[in-house]
Amino acid sequence: MRVQTRDLAAREEKLEALQQKLTESVGALVTGDDWKRALEFAAKFRSRSFNNTLLIYVQHYAAFQQGRVPEPMPTYVAGFRQWMSLNRAAMKGQSGYAILAPVTARFASPNPADPDSWHRLGRGETPGFGEAVRSKLIGLKPAYVWDISQTDGEPIPEPPRPALLQGRAPDGLWDGLADQITAHGFGLRLVSHAKSIGGANGLTDYMTREVSVRMDMDDAAQVKTLAHDLLTAPTGVS
Known part of the structure; x- marks a missing residue:
C-alpha cells in the first residue's frame, strides 16, 4: 500500500509539473511568428490534442537549441511501443517528450x-x-513520445502523398459553397499561393472569421478545399 501511495504521489507530481510546463509554454509564445509556427505544427498533428501538440513543439524546439535534434520542427512523433513495432528505438541520450x-x-x-x-x-x-x-x-x-530524429533502426515507409484534384469543378458548386461560408458569418479570401497561408491549400481563421483558399490550383482542387474548410474541425487548415 505504501508503494502504491508513493507511486501515485510521484505521478501527481509529474502531472502537475507537466501542466505547469504547458502554462509556461503558452506564456512563452508571445510573438506572431512563434504562434504561427506552433499553429502550423499543430495543423499537422490533428490526432493529438492541441495541449499535447504544443508540449511536443516546445520540448522539441528546446532539444534543437541544445543540439540534440537536427531540425527545429518535429516531423513524425510516436510512443515507445509504436517505435518498437516499426523496428526503431530511441537513441542513447535522447529523452522523450512528456505529454498528457x-x-x-x-x-x-x-x-x-x-x-x-x-x-x-x-x-x-x-x-x-x-x-x-x-x-x-x-x-x-x-x-512520453519521441520524434523520428531521436530514433534509429529500419527506415520508415514513405506514406502515399495526396495529389491535388485536376480539371474543372461542376458548374455552380463553388458559388454554392461560397454562399454557405458567408452564411456562417465568414469572409472568403483568395490568395495567390500556399506560402500566404503557411503552406496549406486552405485556411480557416476562427479569430478573424475568414476562409482563405489558394488560387494556384485547378478549379476542382479549389472547390474541394472550400468544401473541406466548410466542414473542417476547429483546427481550420486543409
Whole structure:
C-alpha cells in the first residue's frame, strides 16, 4: 500500500509539473511568428490534442537549441511501443517528450438513462447481465513520445502523398459553397499561393472569421478545399 501511495504521489507530481510546463509554454509564445509556427505544427498533428501538440513543439524546439535534434520542427512523433513495432528505438541520450495521456475506466449500468445507475467496473470485472458498458475519461497521466530524429533502426515507409484534384469543378458548386461560408458569418479570401497561408491549400481563421483558399490550383482542387474548410474541425487548415 505504501508503494502504491508513493507511486501515485510521484505521478501527481509529474502531472502537475507537466501542466505547469504547458502554462509556461503558452506564456512563452508571445510573438506572431512563434504562434504561427506552433499553429502550423499543430495543423499537422490533428490526432493529438492541441495541449499535447504544443508540449511536443516546445520540448522539441528546446532539444534543437541544445543540439540534440537536427531540425527545429518535429516531423513524425510516436510512443515507445509504436517505435518498437516499426523496428526503431530511441537513441542513447535522447529523452522523450512528456505529454498528457488520458486515463479511462469502464462503467456499467442496468439503466443507461439514469445517470446515478452507473458503477465503475474493476480490472477484469465483467458487467452484469443486460448491463450497458461505457468507457469514460477519469483523469490524465504523464506519457512520453519521441520524434523520428531521436530514433534509429529500419527506415520508415514513405506514406502515399495526396495529389491535388485536376480539371474543372461542376458548374455552380463553388458559388454554392461560397454562399454557405458567408452564411456562417465568414469572409472568403483568395490568395495567390500556399506560402500566404503557411503552406496549406486552405485556411480557416476562427479569430478573424475568414476562409482563405489558394488560387494556384485547378478549379476542382479549389472547390474541394472550400468544401473541406466548410466542414473542417476547429483546427481550420486543409
